[in-house]
Amino acid sequence: MNQQTNQTTVLPAYIFDLDGVIVDTAYYHYLAWNRLAKELGFSITEQQNERLKGVSRMKALDIVLEMGNITASAEEKEKMASKKNNWYVEYLETLDKNHLLPGAYEFIAAAKKLGIKIALGSASKNAKTILKKLELLSVFDGIVDGTMTTKAKPDPEVFLLGANLLQVSASECVVFEDAQAGIEAARAAGMTAVGVGSENNLTGAALVVPSLAHLSPEELSQQLSQLQEQ
Ligand code: B16
């Protein structure tokens, strides 16, 4: 059931992407992919790294190999992906709650206070390790990560599984995403998509905010109600 606060309806469930919404692990992904690229004889720019955000590990590897004009067998690709992941996990060792993105903790805490159910919907197979380091593992009512999905965003699978875990319908969920593929996945799931980042990269979101520090659950409800009235 939706709840009423200040005359606006609060949708009862939020599903958060991890990298780019709660924590900036994109930089560590970049360091690890670039290290692999350098071993292969080229380098990738931070701009090129934008294409790697939100997509699965193997899809990201395909993009990296395409950037370097490199072809590899399935077996070689497995080895490269695992090498990159080992470096990435090594870089994550220093991660702690100081690496939370602005407003993320406060927004999640405010949502919990209102009784909103929260789930994680991330493509990362390292999501639980990361949440543990951020001391957020027990805060989520449901966690869907890259170990539980067979289809990558923009497929809606990750978010539909999240709604299932929270025992709510898709139309009752708001998804917070920093990647275009994630916005598309949320919309394909029949959920409300909120973009976190730059409006230019997040087409199709109902609303885009630079970070969660720019939003409270109450403000979000008001803005969504206004959009519905238009
Ligand atoms: P892993 P998200 C995504 O996390 C990252 O944005 C993306 O760059 C990465 O390739 C993907 O996770 C897989 O990560 O290698 O740790 O399994 O944005 O969906 O939370």
Ligand code: MG
């Ligand atoms: Mg992301």
